[in-house]
Amino acid sequence: MDMERVLVTGGGGFLGSHLVDRLIAEGHEVLCVDNFFTGSRRNIDHLLGHPRFELLRHDVTFPLYVEVDRIYNLACPASPIHYQRDPVQTTKTSVLGAINMLGLAKRLHVPILQASTSEVYGDPEVHPQDESYWGRVNPVGTRACYDEGKRAAETLFFDYRRQHGLDIKVIRIFNTYGPRMDANDGRVVSNFIVQALKGEPITIYGDGSQTRSFCYVDDLIDGMVRLMGTKPGFTGPVNVGNPVEFTIAELAEATVRLTGSQSSIEYRPLPADDPRQRKPDIGIARDGLGWTPHVPLEQGLEKTIAYFRGVLEAQRPLDRAA
Numbered sequence: 646m647d648m649e650r651v652l653v654t655g656g657g658g659f660l661g662s663h664l665v666d667r668l669i670a671e672g673h674e675v676l677c678v679d680n681f682f683t684g685s686r687r688n689i690d691h692l693l694g695h696p697r698f699e700l701l702r703h704d705v706t707f708p709l710y711v712e713v714d715r716i717y718n719l720a721c722p723a724s725p726i727h728y729q730r731d732p733v734q735t736t737k738t739s740v741l742g743a744i745n746m747l748g749l750a751k752r753l754h755v756p757i758l759q760a761s762t763s764e765v766y767g768d769p770e771v772h773p774q775d776e777s778y779w780g781r782v783n784p785v786g787t788r789a790c791y792d793e794g795k796r797a798a799e800t801l802f803f804d805y806r807r808q809h810g811l812d813i814k815v816i817r818i819f820n821t822y823g824p825r826m827d828a829n830d831g832r833v834v835s836n837f838i839v840q841a842l843k844g845e846p847i848t849i850y851g852d853g854s855q856t857r858s859f860c861y862v863d864d865l866i867d868g869m870v871r872l873m874g875t876k877p878g879f880t881g882p883v884n885v886g887n888p889v890e891f892t893i894a895e896l897a898e899a900t901v902r903l904t905g906s907q908s909s910i911e912y913r914p915l916p917a918d919d920p921r922q923r924k925p926d927i928g929i930a931r932d933g934l935g936w937t938p939h940v941p942l943e944q945g946l947e948k949t950i951a952y953f954r955g956v957l958e959a960q961r962p963l964d965r966a967a
């Protein structure tokens with residue numbers, strides 16, 4: 646593959662930093678744009694000083710004028726704790742961020758990929774969800790800033806294609822986990838692992854029978870890169886996620902077992918608008934991208950647990966000094 650100059654917005658975040666690693670490993674030049682609202686310099690520390698890596702602190706709600714060959718638009722807080730902290734900013738990031746990045750792609754005539762989400766399906770009535778399902782989202786609930794923001798962003802992407810002929814790609818990401826998730830963002834995998842490693846009770850919201858499918862980050866990034874590599878006209882939306890379902894209770898048990906923790910399991914009330922079931926139909930990803938996930942949950946959990954062990958150990962001397 647020829648070397649390209651690739652813009653990754655949200656490149657300091659969990660998924661963005663793994664994407665940047667992959668693109669650098671493939672020999673590309675990467676311009677990472679992030680305002681560090683939720684991301685962390687730690688995620689990209691190892692790349693600072695790399696001759697093909699550049700970091701720009703910038704908020705995508707403002708226009709950006711740079712020269713690149715491809716754009717991956719990932720900037721957006723992704724966990725409910727973070728996106729509900731400043732819901733107006735969340736909608737602005739999704740909508741104005743999409744407008745600004747699409748404007749840039751239009752000026753440069755380059756392909757642009759949008760990191761959308763399974764949340765566009767809301768609390769679905771069909772199971773598993775395929776891309777033809779229009780979703781069931783509460784437009785006035787506390788999750789709407791994220792769900793509706795992402796839905797509006799998808800609309801903008803498809804309108805830019807219809808109106809301006811842009812080469813767009815839309816990936817609908819299902820729950821993804823792995824190293825560099827934020828320990829404090831309330832996402833279920835990181836929550837459980839950190840609680841287990843600290844020997845604290847594991848908190849399950851609801852009765853634990855709600856199911857989720859968990860995709861390991863390397864699989865997800867592979868799907869994203871494959872989608873970007875498709876011919877113009879292959880727009881998606883494409884579901885990328887792991888269709889193997891686990892209940893939240895099963896995830897808690899696996900985490901306790903793999904960490905060797907003594908943690909107990911505690912149950913709390915389910916938050917508003919929490920979807921009961923979410924599982925991707927990955928037919929389009931399989932047939933159109935030749936993509937299927939490869940990393941089984943246990944293997945991915947082990948790598949993620951090893952990462953969080955390192956994070957907690959690094960914090961320990963600081964805790965002692967405080």
Ligand SMILES: NC(=O)c1ccc[n+]([C@@H]2O[C@H](COP(=O)([O-])OP(=O)(O)OC[C@H]3O[C@@H](n4cnc5c(N)ncnc54)[C@H](O)[C@@H]3O)[C@@H](O)[C@H]2O)c1
Binds near residue numbers: 685703705760
């Ligand atoms: N992780 C998942 O399971 C998942 C699932 C569905 C969709 N997604 C989508 O993938 C993308 C990345 O998610 P993530 O899990 O890496 O989240 P993350 O919070 O770790 O990363 C998001 C990054 O965007 C940056 N950002 C936020 N607002 C910004 C702004 N206005 N300008 C510039 N940068 C900004 C943050 O600082 C952060 O580095 C998001 O768009 C998210 O909606 C993720």
